[in-house]
Amino acid sequence: MSDNDNAPADGGSDKYMVPALERGLRLLQEFGRDNATLGAPELARRLKLPRATVFRMLNTLETLGFLQRADGGTDYRLGLAVLRLGFEFMSSMDLTELGQPVIERLCAEIRVPCNIVVRDGRSVVYVAKVTPPTPLTSSVRVGTRLPAHATLLGRLLLADLPMPELRALYPEAHLESYSPKTPRTVLELFDLVQADRELGYVAGSGFYESSISTIAAPVRDHSGRVIAALGVTLASARIDPEHQAQLVPRVRAAADELSAQLNYRPQDGAEVLSIDARRAGGGHA
Secondary structure: OOHHHHOOOOOOHHHHOOHHHHHHHHHHHOOEOOEOOEOHHHHHHHHOOOHHHHHHHHHHHHHOOOEEEOOOOOOEEEOHHHHHHHHHHHHHOHHHHHHHHHHHHHHHHHOOOEEEEEEEOOEEEEEEEEOOOOOOOOOOOOOOEEEHHHOHHHHHHOOOOOHHHHHHHOOOOOOOOOOOOOOOOHHHHHHHHHHHHHHOOEEEEOOOOOOOEEEEEEEEOOOOOEEEEEEEEEOOOOOOHHHHHHHHHHHHHHHHHHHHHOOOOOOOOOOOOOHHHHHOOOOOO
8 A cells, every 4th residue: 555545535635626627616606695796807806816717717607507697787696507506405405304394393283285396497396295194195296397387386486587587488478378377478477476476475276286276485595585485285176265364374484484494584674676677677586
């Protein structure tokens, strides 16, 4: 055995580093809760790198989807590729590990199926589910994917997208219909999403399946973005108003509990943009 074989695991590891990759990852790490958007000059100053080098890094990361232009300007913010990595991580660790006990307690209290879903592009994906011992059977299980635009859960998960991003996600003139309640156009979808956003939860029947009702609330992370929806499923063609009044605060409380565990802290006086402003692309939640 050589001396190198006995060297500490971290000893001499610098020689195995890839400088370009290290710089790219350090650049991504500069973005955070207090630095949601950054431009090339500021990043060059922080990283102590030439602007030309930073511009090339930004262009590469933008091409790969890890960064995107902030409101079409010269500044950047984290892109969907980073979000997908975050979803994968939370689906396997934080979100499910933290969320599973939350929905287990909720299910024990209200005795109806409870679940957590995330969005992956145009689909919602179930990442956690708890079902009480009841006659209700469902084809939905962990890993099930449903169309985001055609589900109440999906509407919650689209809440942070202004109209330009929603149009980019749904460029077709007419959306695929799954029930009479499916929005027909992206504008109709946007108005529904924003109404849900202002309400703070969704509750409805027959939106995707005629015999199923859903009540759900958004789960937010430390940045305030909606990263998941926590909901309950009822085997009924309509929700009794009295039953809904009992379930909504419990579902919202469970979603708020999970959000708090993901380090979400509501900010008093946060700006609320009108639907018209968000149609024009006026910012993000």
